[in-house]
Amino acid sequence: MTMRNLDVRDFRRALAQFPTGVTVITTLDGDSQPVGVTASSFNSVSIDPPLILWSIDKGAYSLETFRTAEFFAVNVLGRDQVDISNRFASRGEDKFKGVEYSAGAGGSPVLQDYAAQFECKTWAVYEGGDHLILVGEVLDYRYQDIQHPLVFARGSYAVSASHPSMVKLANGEHSSEFIGDYLLYLLRETYSRHSDGFYKILQHECGVSPEQWRVLAVLADNSGMQVAELSPLVMQPEVALEETLSWLLDQGVVQRLEAGQVGLTEEGKLLAERLVNMAKIHEANLLRALPDDQAELLKNSLRSLLQANG
Numbered sequence: 001m002t003m004r005n006l007d008v009r010d011f012r013r014a015l016a017q018f019p020t021g022v023t024v025i026t027t028l029d030g031d032s033q034p035v036g037v038t039a040s041s042f043n044s045v046s047i048d049p050p051l052i053l054w055s056i057d058k059g060a061y062s063l064e065t066f067r068t069a070e071f072f073a074v075n076v077l078g079r080d081q082v083d084i085s086n087r088f089a090s091r092g093e094d095k096f097k098g099v100e101y102s103a104g105a106g107g108s109p110v111l112q113d114y115a116a117q118f119e120c121k122t123w124a125v126y127e128g129g130d131h132l133i134l135v136g137e138v139l140d141y142r143y144q145d146i147q148h149p150l151v152f153a154r155g156s157y158a159v160s161a162s163h164p165s166m167v168k169l170a171n172g173e174h175s176s177e178f179i180g181d182y183l184l185y186l187l188r189e190t191y192s193r194h195s196d197g198f199y200k201i202l203q204h205e206c207g208v209s210p211e212q213w214r215v216l217a218v219l220a221d222n223s224g225m226q227v228a229e230l231s232p233l234v235m236q237p238e239v240a241l242e243e244t245l246s247w248l249l250d251q252g253v254v255q256r257l258e259a260g261q262v263g264l265t266e267e268g269k270l271l272a273e274r275l276v277n278m279a280k281i282h283e284a285n286l287l288r289a290l291p292d293d294q295a296e297l298l299k300n301s302l303r304s305l306l307q308a309n310g
């Protein structure tokens with residue numbers, strides 16, 4: 001059975017519900033120049049022999065280099081390497097300028113910073129529709145427990161955190177006295193519990209996803225922005241942001257402006273205003289749980305913590 005009238009954008013959104021890590025896959029080209037691409041298609045295959053795979057778009061500039069490469073290296077990125085991910089997701093040359101690396105198996109660049117690294121010998125190359133599937137035999141690997149991996153989910157960069165239910169709550173009391181009194185736990189738990197509630201309201205009442213909301217909220221404060229400027233503010237790499245924008249363009253709430261900028265349409269301004277008001281109401285309802293003067297105090301304290309050195 002084949003799927004007829006596949007809505008490509010919708011299909012991509014369905015696939016993006018599956019979170020992945022982010023890697024930069026590297027090799028050397030025929031002139032021994034370093035080549036690298038950002039890839040989230042990395043996965044484990046086999047333990048014995050140790051095999052991994054990833055897939056490369058047949059439209060990629062570096063397709064031929066990877067198709068014929070004898071060796072390649074997989075650099076699994078850490079949470080602080082969003083810039084590296086964005087840099088290697090751009091097309092073409094000079095991606096390694098200013099990036100620190102050394103030579104791994106067959107000379108494939110291994111980055112100085114990483115969450116994990118796998119130095120591989122190409123084991124097989126398979127056809128995979130508009131991608132090639134590259135399987136590598138792992139010759140060497142290393143990882144750093146201290147480095148949290150960067151996550152990519154629903155087109156946005158994210159960080160992984162223990163699931164809230166991992167911290168047991170019994171009769172409203174925390175099973176651990178320490179956790180129940182630990183600032184970072186309290187901050188994260190408060191955020192995840194209440195942001196989920198707000199995202200549900202956005203989805204049900206306006207059909208807007210968290211990714212779309214972030215774009216609308218940032219554009220509401222700017223008459224026009226370049227996609228490259230918007231990308232770090234909404235934590236979406238440009239390729240994924242273009243998908244979010246194309247939905248917003250279709251809805252007539254975002255428009256392309258001069259000089260590659262995007263901005264809200266009049267309809268978009270009304271929608272953004274409505275969403276911002278909904279956020280304010282949600283916030284006010286939440287803060288109602290606090291005595292009058294405590295809300296401002298809490299916000300000021302959080303601002304001070306944000307400015308303090310980590």
Ligand SMILES: Cc1cc2nc3c(=O)[nH]c(=O)nc-3n(C[C@H](O)[C@H](O)[C@H](O)COP(=O)(O)O)c2cc1C
Pocket residue numbers: 022036037038039040041042054055056057059060061062063085086088089090091092093152237238239
């Ligand atoms: C988070 C993220 C994941 C990506 N995953 C892949 C992937 O698995 N395979 C792929 O071919 N391209 C992937 N891309 C897109 C490539 O990084 C991008 O097309 C890049 O331009 C390829 O480099 P090249 O054209 O210089 O070869 C991804 C991009 C991002 C931002």
